[in-house]
Amino acid sequence: MGWEVFTTAPDQVIGEAWCELLRNAGVECKLQPGDAIGFLGISVMPVRLVVPEAEIEKAREILDDYLGYSTEEQL
Numbered sequence: 001m002g003w004e005v006f007t008t009a010p011d012q013v014i015g016e017a018w019c020e021l022l023r024n025a026g027v028e029c030k031l032q033p034g035d036a037i038g039f040l041g042i043s044v045m046p047v048r049l050v051v052p053e054a055e056i057e058k059a060r061e062i063l064d065d066y067l068g069y070s071t072e073e074q075l
Helices: 012-024 053-067
Strands: 003-009 047-052
Touching (some): 003 012, 003 053
Antiparallel strands (some): 003 047
16 A cells, blocks of 8 residues: 655644544544654644545545635635
């Protein structure tokens, strides 16, 4: 199973929250290895979220719905 980056969160705390949202919806999610390393344990830098390749569209729909985006707004 290949993992693909599907979005970037503004920081590790938000990234972890988004991953938990996806996991609760049945989509495996994790932060890109190496992105979540911070001096004090939590990165304040953007972090990339990765999901299995086959789940990218589902993950994007779940996150877009949560954030209140529509496909038309992204074009």
